[in-house]
Amino acid sequence: MREKGVMAMMYGACEAIMKIAWLNGLWVLFTLGGGIVFGWAPSTAAMFTVVRKWLLGRPDAPVFKTFYQTYKKEFFKTNGLGFILIAAGTILFVNYQFFRVRADLFSIMISYATLIAGLMYFVVFVYIFPLYVHVQLPFVRYFSQAALIGLVRPLTTAGMAAAGGLVVYVLMTVPGLIPFYGVSLFALVSMFIAHRCFLRLEG
Template sequence: MRENGVMAMIYGGCEAVMKIALLNGLWLLFTVGGGIVFGWAPSTAAMFAIVRKWLLGYTDLPILTIFYQTYKKEFIKTNGLGLILAAAGYILIVNYQFFHARADLFSIMISYVTLLAGLAYLVIVVYIFPLYVHFQLPFVRYFSQAVLIGLLRPLTTAGMAAAGAVVVYVLLTLPGLIPFYGVSLFALVFMFIAHRCFLRLEV
């Protein structure tokens, strides 16, 4: 009985590792299939949607089918999110580089303001896809709710940042894992932490 239990745990662990790798492969495939620019956001939403279902106990779902259905259904709306995030990130980077290169007081102040805006931007990036697959909200509220939850739940936000840093460390230490887990590991840890936060907010 004990051997059966141990073997079942080993089998379950190997199966989970394979599923996470498959999810990462689907993200890469559909991202490239969407021309990268129009593929990464719906692929990311589909990936987070599957991770959420896993957390809810639906571990035997057909991953490819659910991924494709979510990708297709959310293609336009998630590309709206993705294009806004990409444009905002680009503006923040250009703005910081422009003012950081200047030495006058006004430029220095704008540089620090841009850094603060960048922190808010990172909070939005971390929370917005978990929010998107968990809640049905008006489009613009995903951005405001991401910032609001990030500020009201600083420990959760810090936990997500720490978990992300651990994932980065593991991937940099073992770069051979990047093609198989380079994106899905982030989705797994971010959705796990965010999901627990959302459940507490719903009580």
């Protein structure tokens, strides 16, 4: 009986590992299928949707069907989120690079202000896709709610950053894992933490 239990656990672990790798492969495939620019945001939303189903106790949810249906249904709306995130990130990066090389007081102040804005951008970025697949909100409110949650739950935000850093460390230590788990591991870890946070806020 004990051997059967161990074998069942090993089988379940192997199945989970394969599903996470399969999910990562779907993200890469559909991101490339959307020309990267038009594919990454709906692929990310689809990936988080699958992970959320797992966290809700539905490990047998069909991965490809769920992914594809979400990708197709949310294609335009998630691309709106993606374009805003890309545009904001580009502006912040260019702005910081421009002012950081100048020595006058105004440029120094703008550089520090940009760093603070960049920190807020990071908060929005890590919360917005978990939030998007968790609750329906008016489009603009996803950004404000993601920022608000990040501010009122600083320990959760720090935990997400630390968990993300740990994933980066593991992937850099074993780079052979990157093609199979380079994105899905981030989704799994961040959605797990964010989902628990959302449930506490709703409770």
